[in-house]
Amino acid sequence: MNIHLFCVMRVRDENKIEALLAEARKMVVEEGFDGLSMQKLAKAAGVSPATIYIYFKDRDDLLIQLYKRETDRFFEYIFRDFDPEMDFATGMTVQWKSRASYVIENLDNTHFMEHFKYSHLHQKAMALRDPKYAEGLKRFVRKAIDNKELVEMPFEVYWSVAFAPLYNLVHYHKAGRNMAGDPFVLTDEMLLQTLSLVLKALKP
Amino acid sequence: MNIHLFCVMRVRDENKIEALLAEARKMVVEEGFDGLSMQKLAKAAGVSPATIYIYFKDRDDLLIQLYKRETDRFFEYIFRDFDPEMDFATGMTVQWKSRASYVIENLDNTHFMEHFKYSHLHQKAMALRDPKYAEGLKRFVRKAIDNKELVEMPFEVYWSVAFAPLYNLVHYHKAGRNMAGDPFVLTDEMLLQTLSLVLKALKP
Protein backbone atom coordinates (compact mmCIF):
# COMPACT_ATOMS: atom_id res chain seq x y z
CA MET A 1 0.00 0.00 0.00
CA ASN A 2 1.40 3.36 -1.09
CA ILE A 3 1.16 6.47 1.05
CA HIS A 4 0.16 8.47 -2.02
CA LEU A 5 -2.66 6.17 -2.94
CA PHE A 6 -5.30 8.68 -1.95
CA CYS A 7 -3.42 11.70 -3.22
CA VAL A 8 -3.13 10.85 -6.88
CA MET A 9 -6.69 11.22 -7.96
CA ARG A 10 -8.77 13.33 -10.18
CA VAL A 11 -11.41 15.33 -8.33
CA ARG A 12 -15.01 14.29 -8.37
CA ASP A 13 -17.06 16.59 -10.50
CA GLU A 14 -19.74 17.91 -8.16
CA ASN A 15 -21.38 19.72 -11.06
CA LYS A 16 -22.07 16.41 -12.73
CA ILE A 17 -23.68 15.04 -9.59
CA GLU A 18 -25.78 18.19 -9.32
CA ALA A 19 -26.84 18.00 -12.94
CA LEU A 20 -27.73 14.31 -12.68
CA LEU A 21 -29.81 14.75 -9.55
CA ALA A 22 -31.56 17.85 -10.84
CA GLU A 23 -32.49 16.15 -14.11
CA ALA A 24 -33.59 13.00 -12.28
CA ARG A 25 -35.87 15.04 -10.03
CA LYS A 26 -37.34 16.82 -13.03
CA MET A 27 -37.99 13.55 -14.85
CA VAL A 28 -39.68 11.96 -11.82
CA VAL A 29 -41.87 15.01 -11.25
CA GLU A 30 -42.88 15.25 -14.89
CA GLU A 31 -43.28 11.59 -15.79
CA GLY A 32 -43.29 9.63 -12.54
CA PHE A 33 -40.78 7.05 -11.34
CA ASP A 34 -41.34 4.93 -14.44
CA GLY A 35 -40.39 7.92 -16.58
CA LEU A 36 -36.86 7.91 -15.16
CA SER A 37 -34.53 5.82 -17.30
CA MET A 38 -30.76 5.86 -16.92
CA GLN A 39 -30.12 6.41 -20.61
CA LYS A 40 -32.55 9.33 -20.87
CA LEU A 41 -31.09 10.74 -17.66
CA ALA A 42 -27.55 10.49 -19.03
CA LYS A 43 -28.55 12.28 -22.21
CA ALA A 44 -30.41 15.01 -20.30
CA ALA A 45 -27.45 15.60 -17.98
CA GLY A 46 -24.95 15.53 -20.85
CA VAL A 47 -22.92 12.54 -19.69
CA SER A 48 -22.42 8.93 -20.70
CA PRO A 49 -24.68 6.32 -19.08
CA ALA A 50 -21.57 4.69 -17.65
CA THR A 51 -20.65 7.91 -15.83
CA ILE A 52 -23.76 7.66 -13.67
CA TYR A 53 -22.42 4.42 -12.23
CA ILE A 54 -19.23 6.14 -11.07
CA TYR A 55 -21.29 8.25 -8.69
CA PHE A 56 -24.20 5.95 -7.89
CA LYS A 57 -24.31 2.25 -7.21
CA ASP A 58 -27.50 1.78 -9.22
CA ARG A 59 -30.84 3.37 -10.04
CA ASP A 60 -32.27 2.82 -6.55
CA ASP A 61 -29.17 4.34 -4.98
CA LEU A 62 -29.51 7.42 -7.16
CA LEU A 63 -33.13 7.91 -6.10
CA ILE A 64 -32.32 7.38 -2.43
CA GLN A 65 -29.40 9.83 -2.61
CA LEU A 66 -31.65 12.35 -4.31
CA TYR A 67 -34.29 11.98 -1.61
CA LYS A 68 -31.66 12.34 1.10
CA ARG A 69 -30.28 15.47 -0.51
CA GLU A 70 -33.73 17.01 -0.84
CA THR A 71 -34.74 16.28 2.74
CA ASP A 72 -31.39 17.53 4.07
CA ARG A 73 -31.78 20.80 2.22
CA PHE A 74 -35.39 21.11 3.36
CA PHE A 75 -34.67 20.44 7.04
CA GLU A 76 -31.65 22.70 7.06
CA TYR A 77 -33.84 25.51 5.76
CA ILE A 78 -36.83 25.04 8.04
CA PHE A 79 -34.75 24.67 11.20
CA ARG A 80 -32.53 27.67 10.47
CA ASP A 81 -34.64 30.16 12.43
CA PHE A 82 -36.25 27.63 14.75
CA ASP A 83 -35.19 26.91 18.32
CA PRO A 84 -36.91 24.19 20.38
CA GLU A 85 -36.70 26.48 23.41
CA MET A 86 -39.03 29.04 21.84
CA ASP A 87 -42.46 29.38 23.41
CA PHE A 88 -45.16 27.43 21.58
CA ALA A 89 -46.89 30.21 19.61
CA THR A 90 -43.60 31.70 18.45
CA GLY A 91 -41.99 28.36 17.60
CA MET A 92 -45.05 27.12 15.73
CA THR A 93 -45.30 30.31 13.72
CA VAL A 94 -41.62 30.27 12.81
CA GLN A 95 -41.69 26.58 11.92
CA TRP A 96 -44.92 26.85 9.94
CA LYS A 97 -43.90 29.92 7.95
CA SER A 98 -40.47 28.44 7.18
CA ARG A 99 -42.11 25.31 5.83
CA ALA A 100 -44.63 27.33 3.86
CA SER A 101 -42.05 29.56 2.21
CA TYR A 102 -39.78 26.62 1.37
CA VAL A 103 -42.46 24.48 -0.22
CA ILE A 104 -43.97 27.38 -2.15
CA GLU A 105 -40.58 28.37 -3.51
CA ASN A 106 -39.59 24.77 -4.25
CA LEU A 107 -42.68 23.15 -5.71
CA ASP A 108 -40.81 20.53 -7.72
CA ASN A 109 -38.58 19.53 -4.83
CA THR A 110 -41.61 19.24 -2.58
CA HIS A 111 -43.56 17.23 -5.12
CA PHE A 112 -40.63 14.83 -5.43
CA MET A 113 -40.32 14.41 -1.65
CA GLU A 114 -44.03 13.77 -1.21
CA HIS A 115 -44.18 11.39 -4.16
CA PHE A 116 -41.16 9.49 -2.88
CA LYS A 117 -42.89 8.86 0.45
CA TYR A 118 -45.25 6.46 -1.32
CA SER A 119 -42.46 4.48 -2.97
CA HIS A 120 -41.02 1.23 -1.68
CA LEU A 121 -37.62 2.95 -1.38
CA HIS A 122 -38.85 5.26 1.36
CA GLN A 123 -38.18 2.77 4.16
CA LYS A 124 -34.59 2.35 3.01
CA ALA A 125 -34.09 6.10 2.66
CA MET A 126 -35.44 6.89 6.13
CA ALA A 127 -32.62 4.91 7.74
CA LEU A 128 -30.16 7.50 6.37
CA ARG A 129 -31.96 10.44 7.95
CA ASP A 130 -30.22 12.54 10.57
CA PRO A 131 -32.49 12.23 13.62
CA LYS A 132 -31.47 15.60 15.07
CA TYR A 133 -34.25 17.60 13.44
CA ALA A 134 -37.02 15.26 14.51
CA GLU A 135 -35.53 15.22 18.01
CA GLY A 136 -35.62 19.02 18.13
CA LEU A 137 -39.26 19.11 17.13
CA LYS A 138 -40.15 16.38 19.61
CA ARG A 139 -38.48 18.31 22.42
CA PHE A 140 -40.35 21.46 21.39
CA VAL A 141 -43.67 19.61 21.54
CA ARG A 142 -42.94 17.90 24.86
CA LYS A 143 -41.98 21.20 26.44
CA ALA A 144 -45.08 22.95 25.08
CA ILE A 145 -47.30 20.23 26.56
CA ASP A 146 -45.49 20.44 29.91
CA ASN A 147 -45.98 24.23 29.90
CA LYS A 148 -49.69 23.84 29.07
CA GLU A 149 -49.21 25.81 25.84
CA LEU A 150 -50.32 22.80 23.78
CA VAL A 151 -53.10 20.28 24.35
CA GLU A 152 -51.72 16.88 25.39
CA MET A 153 -51.50 14.64 22.34
CA PRO A 154 -49.23 12.13 20.60
CA PHE A 155 -46.46 13.65 18.52
CA GLU A 156 -47.91 12.17 15.33
CA VAL A 157 -51.29 13.78 15.96
CA TYR A 158 -49.59 17.11 16.57
CA TRP A 159 -47.58 16.84 13.35
CA SER A 160 -50.57 15.80 11.27
CA VAL A 161 -52.85 18.57 12.52
CA ALA A 162 -50.08 21.16 12.34
CA PHE A 163 -48.53 20.52 8.92
CA ALA A 164 -50.56 18.13 6.79
CA PRO A 165 -53.05 20.87 5.79
CA LEU A 166 -50.18 23.00 4.48
CA TYR A 167 -48.77 20.25 2.28
CA ASN A 168 -52.21 19.45 0.98
CA LEU A 169 -52.82 23.05 -0.06
CA VAL A 170 -49.43 23.18 -1.76
CA HIS A 171 -50.25 20.01 -3.66
CA TYR A 172 -53.38 21.68 -5.07
CA HIS A 173 -51.34 24.77 -5.86
CA LYS A 174 -48.70 22.78 -7.75
CA ALA A 175 -51.43 21.01 -9.76
CA GLY A 176 -53.30 24.29 -10.27
CA ARG A 177 -56.49 22.42 -9.31
CA ASN A 178 -58.28 21.40 -6.12
CA MET A 179 -59.61 17.92 -5.30
CA ALA A 180 -62.69 18.59 -7.46
CA GLY A 181 -60.73 19.72 -10.49
CA ASP A 182 -61.53 23.43 -10.11
CA PRO A 183 -58.72 25.90 -10.85
CA PHE A 184 -56.84 26.83 -7.70
CA VAL A 185 -54.10 29.29 -6.75
CA LEU A 186 -52.82 29.41 -3.20
CA THR A 187 -52.60 32.92 -1.72
CA ASP A 188 -50.71 34.30 1.28
CA GLU A 189 -54.06 35.06 2.86
CA MET A 190 -55.08 31.40 2.70
CA LEU A 191 -51.75 30.38 4.21
CA LEU A 192 -52.12 32.79 7.10
CA GLN A 193 -55.69 31.68 7.73
CA THR A 194 -54.65 28.04 7.71
CA LEU A 195 -51.90 28.76 10.22
CA SER A 196 -54.34 30.55 12.51
CA LEU A 197 -56.86 27.69 12.29
CA VAL A 198 -54.14 25.20 13.13
CA LEU A 199 -53.01 27.26 16.11
CA LYS A 200 -56.59 27.45 17.31
CA ALA A 201 -56.84 23.66 17.13
CA LEU A 202 -53.65 23.07 19.05
CA LYS A 203 -53.73 25.72 21.78
CA PRO A 204 -55.56 24.77 25.02
CA MET B 1 -76.44 -5.57 -40.51
CA ASN B 2 -78.03 -8.48 -38.67
CA ILE B 3 -80.68 -8.11 -35.99
CA HIS B 4 -78.85 -10.69 -33.89
CA LEU B 5 -75.57 -8.79 -34.02
CA PHE B 6 -75.74 -7.76 -30.38
CA CYS B 7 -77.37 -10.92 -29.12
CA VAL B 8 -74.82 -13.47 -30.20
CA MET B 9 -71.96 -12.60 -28.00
CA ARG B 10 -69.95 -14.13 -25.27
CA VAL B 11 -70.26 -12.33 -21.95
CA ARG B 12 -67.44 -10.26 -20.57
CA ASP B 13 -65.82 -11.97 -17.66
CA GLU B 14 -66.12 -9.50 -14.78
CA ASN B 15 -64.10 -11.78 -12.55
CA LYS B 16 -61.12 -11.35 -14.85
CA ILE B 17 -61.41 -7.58 -14.68
CA GLU B 18 -61.64 -7.77 -10.89
CA ALA B 19 -58.64 -10.05 -10.64
CA LEU B 20 -56.58 -7.87 -12.97
CA LEU B 21 -57.35 -4.66 -11.11
CA ALA B 22 -56.80 -6.21 -7.69
CA GLU B 23 -53.44 -7.64 -8.70
CA ALA B 24 -52.44 -4.37 -10.35
CA ARG B 25 -53.25 -2.44 -7.18
CA LYS B 26 -51.26 -4.88 -5.11
CA MET B 27 -48.25 -4.62 -7.41
CA VAL B 28 -48.31 -0.82 -7.40
CA VAL B 29 -48.61 -0.68 -3.62
CA GLU B 30 -45.81 -3.18 -3.08
CA GLU B 31 -43.36 -2.16 -5.77
CA GLY B 32 -44.46 1.23 -7.07
CA PHE B 33 -45.66 2.14 -10.56
CA ASP B 34 -42.45 0.86 -12.12
CA GLY B 35 -43.08 -2.50 -10.49
CA LEU B 36 -46.24 -2.98 -12.56
CA SER B 37 -45.51 -4.80 -15.80
CA MET B 38 -48.17 -6.21 -18.05
CA GLN B 39 -46.55 -9.63 -18.30
CA LYS B 40 -46.13 -9.99 -14.53
CA LEU B 41 -49.69 -8.73 -14.07
CA ALA B 42 -51.03 -11.29 -16.57
CA LYS B 43 -49.23 -14.11 -14.79
CA ALA B 44 -50.43 -12.93 -11.35
CA ALA B 45 -54.03 -12.72 -12.55
CA GLY B 46 -53.83 -16.06 -14.37
CA VAL B 47 -54.52 -14.77 -17.88
CA SER B 48 -52.58 -14.23 -21.08
CA PRO B 49 -50.95 -10.80 -21.59
CA ALA B 50 -53.11 -10.40 -24.68
CA THR B 51 -56.27 -10.78 -22.63
CA ILE B 52 -55.50 -7.57 -20.72
CA TYR B 53 -55.82 -5.66 -23.98
CA ILE B 54 -59.35 -6.94 -24.51
CA TYR B 55 -60.47 -5.06 -21.41
CA PHE B 56 -58.05 -2.13 -21.34
CA LYS B 57 -56.72 0.04 -24.12
CA ASP B 58 -53.21 0.12 -22.70
CA ARG B 59 -51.28 0.28 -19.44
CA ASP B 60 -52.24 3.90 -18.73
CA ASP B 61 -55.90 3.08 -19.31
CA LEU B 62 -55.72 0.20 -16.86
CA LEU B 63 -54.26 2.46 -14.18
CA ILE B 64 -56.81 5.19 -14.82
CA GLN B 65 -59.69 2.70 -14.71
CA LEU B 66 -58.31 1.30 -11.46
CA TYR B 67 -58.10 4.77 -9.92
CA LYS B 68 -61.63 5.56 -11.06
CA ARG B 69 -62.95 2.33 -9.57
CA GLU B 70 -61.18 2.99 -6.27
CA THR B 71 -62.41 6.56 -5.95
CA ASP B 72 -65.95 5.58 -6.94
CA ARG B 73 -66.05 2.91 -4.25
CA PHE B 74 -64.55 5.30 -1.71
CA PHE B 75 -66.96 8.15 -2.41
CA GLU B 76 -69.95 5.85 -2.47
CA TYR B 77 -69.00 4.62 0.97
CA ILE B 78 -68.26 7.95 2.62
CA PHE B 79 -71.38 9.66 1.29
CA ARG B 80 -73.69 6.82 2.24
CA ASP B 81 -74.65 8.26 5.63
CA PHE B 82 -73.91 11.88 4.80
CA ASP B 83 -76.45 14.52 3.85
CA PRO B 84 -75.37 18.06 2.91
CA GLU B 85 -78.38 19.38 4.81
CA MET B 86 -77.07 18.11 8.15
CA ASP B 87 -75.95 20.74 10.65
CA PHE B 88 -72.21 21.34 10.62
CA ALA B 89 -71.11 19.41 13.72
CA THR B 90 -73.20 16.37 12.78
CA GLY B 91 -72.25 16.40 9.11
CA MET B 92 -68.55 16.83 9.86
CA THR B 93 -68.58 14.01 12.37
CA VAL B 94 -70.40 11.65 10.02
CA GLN B 95 -68.15 12.56 7.10
CA TRP B 96 -64.95 12.32 9.14
CA LYS B 97 -65.79 9.00 10.77
CA SER B 98 -66.86 7.48 7.46
CA ARG B 99 -63.58 8.49 5.89
CA ALA B 100 -61.64 7.22 8.89
CA SER B 101 -63.29 3.82 8.93
CA TYR B 102 -62.94 3.37 5.17
CA VAL B 103 -59.27 4.23 5.01
CA ILE B 104 -58.41 2.17 8.09
CA GLU B 105 -60.22 -0.85 6.68
CA ASN B 106 -58.80 -0.35 3.18
CA LEU B 107 -55.15 0.56 3.69
CA ASP B 108 -53.96 -0.74 0.33
CA ASN B 109 -56.73 0.95 -1.61
CA THR B 110 -56.01 4.21 0.20
CA HIS B 111 -52.29 3.93 -0.38
CA PHE B 112 -52.92 3.41 -4.08
CA MET B 113 -55.25 6.42 -4.32
CA GLU B 114 -52.83 8.70 -2.50
CA HIS B 115 -49.86 7.45 -4.51
CA PHE B 116 -51.75 7.91 -7.76
CA LYS B 117 -52.37 11.58 -6.95
CA TYR B 118 -48.67 12.27 -7.51
CA SER B 119 -48.58 10.57 -10.90
CA HIS B 120 -48.86 12.32 -14.24
CA LEU B 121 -52.01 10.30 -14.95
CA HIS B 122 -53.94 12.01 -12.17
CA GLN B 123 -54.97 14.96 -14.35
CA LYS B 124 -56.41 12.63 -16.97
CA ALA B 125 -58.20 10.55 -14.35
CA MET B 126 -59.82 13.54 -12.65
CA ALA B 127 -61.73 14.37 -15.80
CA LEU B 128 -63.66 11.10 -15.39
CA ARG B 129 -64.80 11.89 -11.86
CA ASP B 130 -68.47 12.27 -11.09
CA PRO B 131 -68.74 15.83 -9.70
CA LYS B 132 -71.81 15.07 -7.59
CA TYR B 133 -69.90 14.20 -4.43
CA ALA B 134 -67.69 17.29 -4.50
CA GLU B 135 -70.79 19.38 -5.16
CA GLY B 136 -72.52 17.92 -2.11
CA LEU B 137 -69.57 18.71 0.12
CA LYS B 138 -69.31 22.23 -1.29
CA ARG B 139 -72.98 22.87 -0.60
CA PHE B 140 -72.54 21.56 2.95
CA VAL B 141 -69.63 23.96 3.54
CA ARG B 142 -71.39 26.96 1.98
CA LYS B 143 -74.46 26.38 4.12
CA ALA B 144 -72.38 25.96 7.29
CA ILE B 145 -70.63 29.26 6.63
CA ASP B 146 -73.96 31.00 5.94
CA ASN B 147 -75.32 29.62 9.22
CA LYS B 148 -72.22 30.80 11.11
CA GLU B 149 -71.45 27.22 12.13
CA LEU B 150 -68.12 27.36 10.29
CA VAL B 151 -65.51 30.13 10.03
CA GLU B 152 -65.54 31.76 6.61
CA MET B 153 -62.80 30.21 4.49
CA PRO B 154 -62.08 28.90 0.97
CA PHE B 155 -63.30 25.36 0.35
CA GLU B 156 -59.73 24.13 -0.17
CA VAL B 157 -58.64 25.48 3.22
CA TYR B 158 -61.61 23.77 4.83
CA TRP B 159 -60.84 20.45 3.16
CA SER B 160 -57.15 20.60 4.02
CA VAL B 161 -57.67 21.42 7.68
CA ALA B 162 -60.52 18.94 8.01
CA PHE B 163 -59.16 15.83 6.31
CA ALA B 164 -55.45 16.08 5.50
CA PRO B 165 -54.45 15.24 9.11
CA LEU B 166 -56.47 12.02 8.93
CA TYR B 167 -54.80 10.82 5.74
CA ASN B 168 -51.40 11.68 7.13
CA LEU B 169 -51.98 9.60 10.26
CA VAL B 170 -53.20 6.70 8.16
CA HIS B 171 -50.09 6.91 6.02
CA TYR B 172 -47.94 6.50 9.14
CA HIS B 173 -50.18 3.66 10.26
CA LYS B 174 -49.83 1.83 6.96
CA ALA B 175 -46.03 2.22 7.09
CA GLY B 176 -45.99 1.28 10.77
CA ARG B 177 -43.65 4.25 11.32
CA ASN B 178 -43.98 7.98 11.86
CA MET B 179 -42.06 10.70 9.99
CA ALA B 180 -39.04 10.12 12.25
CA GLY B 181 -38.95 6.36 11.71
CA ASP B 182 -40.34 5.46 15.14
CA PRO B 183 -42.82 2.58 15.32
CA PHE B 184 -46.40 3.81 15.12
CA VAL B 185 -49.86 2.29 15.45
CA LEU B 186 -52.92 4.45 15.03
CA THR B 187 -55.55 4.04 17.75
CA ASP B 188 -59.23 4.96 17.91
CA GLU B 189 -58.36 7.39 20.66
CA MET B 190 -55.96 9.27 18.39
CA LEU B 191 -58.59 9.39 15.67
CA LEU B 192 -61.21 10.81 18.01
CA GLN B 193 -58.78 13.37 19.38
CA THR B 194 -57.80 14.44 15.88
CA LEU B 195 -61.45 14.88 14.95
CA SER B 196 -62.07 17.01 18.02
CA LEU B 197 -59.01 19.17 17.30
CA VAL B 198 -60.16 19.67 13.73
CA LEU B 199 -63.66 20.63 14.87
CA LYS B 200 -62.15 23.12 17.30
CA ALA B 201 -60.16 24.68 14.46
CA LEU B 202 -63.16 25.02 12.19
CA LYS B 203 -65.97 26.08 14.52
CA PRO B 204 -66.31 29.84 15.14
Next chain:
DNA sequence: AAAATAAGTGAATGTTCATTCATTTTTAAC
Protein backbone atom coordinates in the same frame (compact mmCIF):
# COMPACT_ATOMS: atom_id res chain seq x y z
C1' DA C 1 8.00 14.21 -19.24
C1' DA C 2 6.94 9.90 -17.28
C1' DA C 3 4.10 7.26 -14.30
C1' DA C 4 0.08 6.50 -11.87
C1' DT C 5 -4.69 6.59 -11.27
C1' DA C 6 -9.31 8.14 -11.26
C1' DA C 7 -12.78 10.24 -14.38
C1' DG C 8 -15.14 9.52 -18.22
C1' DT C 9 -16.79 7.15 -22.39
C1' DG C 10 -19.47 4.64 -26.57
C1' DA C 11 -20.81 0.55 -27.78
C1' DA C 12 -22.49 -3.70 -26.41
C1' DT C 13 -24.91 -7.10 -23.23
C1' DG C 14 -28.76 -9.74 -22.17
C1' DT C 15 -33.16 -8.79 -20.16
C1' DT C 16 -37.57 -7.12 -19.78
C1' DC C 17 -40.89 -4.12 -21.56
C1' DA C 18 -45.72 -2.97 -23.82
C1' DT C 19 -48.16 -4.39 -27.36
C1' DT C 20 -49.83 -7.22 -31.45
C1' DC C 21 -51.35 -11.05 -34.27
C1' DA C 22 -52.65 -15.39 -36.17
C1' DT C 23 -55.05 -18.80 -34.19
C1' DT C 24 -57.98 -21.49 -31.08
C1' DT C 25 -61.69 -21.82 -27.67
C1' DT C 26 -65.98 -20.77 -25.68
C1' DT C 27 -70.54 -19.24 -25.82
C1' DA C 28 -75.32 -18.53 -27.37
C1' DA C 29 -78.70 -18.27 -30.90
C1' DC C 30 -80.63 -20.86 -34.37
Next chain:
DNA sequence: GTTAAAAATGAATGAACATTCACTTATTTT
Protein backbone atom coordinates in the same frame (compact mmCIF):
# COMPACT_ATOMS: atom_id res chain seq x y z
C1' DG D 1 -75.10 -29.69 -34.29
C1' DT D 2 -74.13 -25.80 -37.03
C1' DT D 3 -72.92 -21.12 -37.20
C1' DA D 4 -71.44 -16.67 -35.82
C1' DA D 5 -68.84 -13.76 -33.12
C1' DA D 6 -66.52 -12.42 -29.25
C1' DA D 7 -63.16 -14.14 -25.72
C1' DA D 8 -58.89 -15.89 -24.98
C1' DT D 9 -54.44 -17.26 -26.09
C1' DG D 10 -49.02 -18.27 -26.78
C1' DA D 11 -45.60 -16.78 -29.27
C1' DA D 12 -43.52 -13.13 -31.42
C1' DT D 13 -41.97 -8.17 -32.20
C1' DG D 14 -39.08 -4.39 -31.84
C1' DA D 15 -38.07 -0.92 -28.56
C1' DA D 16 -36.28 0.42 -24.33
C1' DC D 17 -34.30 -1.01 -20.18
C1' DA D 18 -30.26 -1.18 -16.41
C1' DT D 19 -25.88 -2.22 -16.30
C1' DT D 20 -21.02 -3.48 -17.82
C1' DC D 21 -16.63 -3.37 -20.08
C1' DA D 22 -12.61 -2.39 -22.71
C1' DC D 23 -10.86 1.71 -23.53
C1' DT D 24 -9.48 6.85 -23.70
C1' DT D 25 -8.76 11.23 -21.39
C1' DA D 26 -7.43 14.35 -17.78
C1' DT D 27 -4.93 15.37 -13.75
C1' DT D 28 -1.43 15.19 -10.33
C1' DT D 29 2.71 13.46 -8.23
C1' DT D 30 7.12 12.05 -9.13
